[in-house]
Amino acid sequence: MDKVSKVNTEFLISRKKNIYEVIIGLEVHAQVTSNSKLFSSSSTKFGAEPNTQVSLVDAAFPGMLPVINEFCVKQAIKTGIGLKAQINKRSVFDRKNYFYADLPQGYQISQFKHPIVGEGTVVLDMPNGQKEVGIERLHLEQDAGKSIHDIDPQNTMVDLNRSGIALMEIVSKPDLRSPDEVNVYIKKLRSIMRYLGTCDGNMQEGSLRADVNVSVRIKGTDKLGTRCEIKNVNSIKFMQMAINYEANRQVDLIEEGKSIDQETRLFDTKKNETRSMRSKEDAHDYRYFPDPDLLPLEVTDDFVEKIKSEIPELPDEKKKRFIEKFKLSPYEATILVSDIETSKYFEEVIENSDVKLATNWITGELFAVLNNKNLEISESPISSKNLSKLINLIKDGTISGKIAKTIFELMMDSDKDPQKIVEEKGLIQESDPKALETLINKVIVDNPDKVKEYKSGKEKLFGFFVGQVMKASNGKANPQLVNDILKKKL
Amino acid sequence: MSEITSQSLTELVKNIKEKKISSEEITRSFVVRSEKSKSLNSYITEDFSSALKKAKIFDTKPNFDLKLPGIPIAVKDLFCTNGLKTTAGSKILNNFVPTYESTVTQNIWNEGAILLGKLNCDEFAMGSSNETSFFGNVQNPINKGLVPGGSSGGSASALAANLTPITIGTDTGGSIRQPASFTGTVGLKPTYGSCSRYGIVAFASSLDQAGPMSKNVKDCALLQEVISTYDAKDSTSIDFKRKNYFKELTKNIKGKKIGIPKEYRVDGMPNVIEELWTKGIEYAKNCGAEILDISLPHTNYALPAYYIVAPAEASSNLARYDGVKYGLRSKGENLIDMYEKTRSEGFGAEVQRRIMIGTYVLSSGYYDAYYLKAQKVRKLIKNDFDEAYKKVDAILTPSTPSSAFKIGEKTNDPVSMYLNDIFTVPVNLSGLPAISIPAGVDGKGYPLGLQIIGKAFDEQNILNIAYAMEEKINFKNKITDWWIK
């Protein structure tokens, strides 16, 4: 889990005379969460043996025809609603024609002129405030199969399992201006879709990929520069590196007085640079036309309304509610809503325990540990129920915060009920004033010179006394009470 | 009882149900005659031994509740048949054996019929004379050296020569009706969406439709009942209430209004066609129909529109023949080289031409001027019919602008070949049903057909009109068996 950077500077590229800003647009391909494919009833499960999730339709056998999956349509509309976008009740599927080994039909069924979802917005929580990024459109299309080049030196192996899985292509307006913004944008998109259950956003498994469009222009000017498209980048880190490299490449060309060719490029992850894709150059003419095997997709208002009624509270709304209801800071709220699993966990914990403590423990201790062990919150060794119990033990004074930290570590190994740990290890903090007084008196008596020093002005020594009392009590003394009593005595 | 192979389908069904003949006898008759008729080249793949086996099995436990009990049928090689080679008349699928069955043929087998074999056709259904097939020309049984029409040339030829009691073809621009006209047989193109396209090798998806080809209208109605079903596996299949076309067949067409479109009277139309048409109008009147003049103003633009839309869709539908998954693969140095060699060697000249036309009209800069324009013209043509059908119930026209021509006569001139479809193409562009029935002969004695076009989903009406007129016309196909030595 990334820390939200508290520093957000403008991303500018300076050369001798000119300062350039970078214009970025993203085309995100998100695999739709569904049981079967978009136009066939094969399974979409990840990781199956090659070509075992391929039907006659997927392999484009003669006479095979597409039949659309209703659930995928719903998922696309749901996502559109989550993007606060216009839902187009009538949309058309077009064929995008090109030849490639992993494209069995020789065309991809996509949507060109009339996508299912129109314009929308995504709000980014940046360190220096919120920024709205425009969504141009979202459309449904088929994913292609996989070409594997490194099994055989002479040949390419083709696995069509992925061929035909539903993808949502989400096209942003060219509103992004830095690698940081790209990071926040991708995460926000991913978060919204995970909240909705429309895409699991698993970039390692390829559920989320992006094509990055980059152009540059001199800061202060209006005209957009020629853009280049960097295809199929499958991690945020690579997107940021690619943008960095590409923007600088374009600026260098302009500074040398050269022009930029509009082209498609690949990001070479080993060399850390973008390079031109020669073979895709003449595939530009996709000859889009409406797929005659399908009819226009028409959905009713009722259909859309029903989907709307199934939308859960989304990150932006949840954040607002957390701030208003629980008085969290925007920073805290942003972190807690950033992923649906995190917000779920938080809400479970605060059902029965203090919000402030919950916030601190989750965003502090828990996140630190999960980060260390590279775990998602859904894999947390400590359940929300038990964390809630731990927080209650602190709140009702049974244990101190310090003791809680110890117990927390023990819980990391076993997810044991903290109450039980307290009982087993006898960790109840000492809050009996009389008992504490006894301890404190002993410490004072045992350290007369320190008392003298303190009373003559060395205020820092207060901590020494506290420390001694804690030591004498094996850490169980209630720190607050110790403080109060010590102050009175000294 | 007359000779088995001369009997109509309904006669055979009656006789087998009455136990006058067995499936094995019927099948053997057609097999024997087919084997004597190889010079017609109607078949691409024969499945005779398998057919005889199936016939024997049927006879041991016959089910006479079925509509086609134990009847042997050969089908156009565009229908995928499970376990039996399906080539679409092309070298590129010369070794392709489907592991699945088309819905239309499955419907036929479900009613007890037996597959005799796969019939020759123009490559990928692109042609009007069966001269583009990789497997060679087909002879028209009417006379040696004549084309049978196309693309369902093998089907029409086998049917007219009595090598199969009935058959199915596909019609994209006239490929059932035109060969029916050329061979003196009956051919029906149903409403678009009436028969499932699942498992049929696609040519032009928005135009293709399977349909019966038969010796008479009664047979045609029976087979239409069998093959027309709603199929959820085809998104363009339509779920409408289908009539019992055979049961409800009637000659009573009193009061039906039949339109005569003036624009079908084309420049240079041969007199014999004009006369046939006039005679047809008389026959219709005699049956009690009312004749009205109508106008279909955009008729002349149908053929150019068709030759944009069909190749465009075909260029995309045929992209899957790339040597990767099935079919021919030529050796290539790399992937692109493999594609280019495979497709150049696997596709014939006409198919390559149409793919190029299709690719061009869809390409950037030309899409609006050609493809989009053609789709707009298509709308106008459909509107013409919709307007006409406010006044009439059906439309009567000639099926073809001539009788069967000689093999090789038009192969050097693509455009003159395309003009064969002038009367049939508007029907596909509008998605309407139409039937061709033999109505007369020309000076050479070669058959000529009349076409009855109906409203969408109104196959019953045009079958009835055809049935009534057929009786009045009383056409007898003069087949001399010249190819059997």
Next chain:
Amino acid sequence: MTIDLKTIKNISKLSRISVDDAKAKKLEGDLNSIFEFIEKLNELKTDNVEPLTSVAETTLKLRSDEVKSKDIRDQILKNSPENNEDFFVVPKVVE
């Protein structure tokens, strides 16, 4: 609209059909005569006409999200030109 040899070479590349000079010349003749015939459409004014989307008078039917197709790898690979139990095998792409 005349189609020149350059266009023919371009279209043949897009359609992945190889064309040598002799073939291209023949195609030039054929395609141009076909296009002359098609040009007739330009006589019609169609600015205010909606293009036909389909003659199928029905709406797009939606299918339920059930996995119905099983592992039929054997069938899928049965007709493959290059024998391999798991994959389709093709010559490499030249990048």
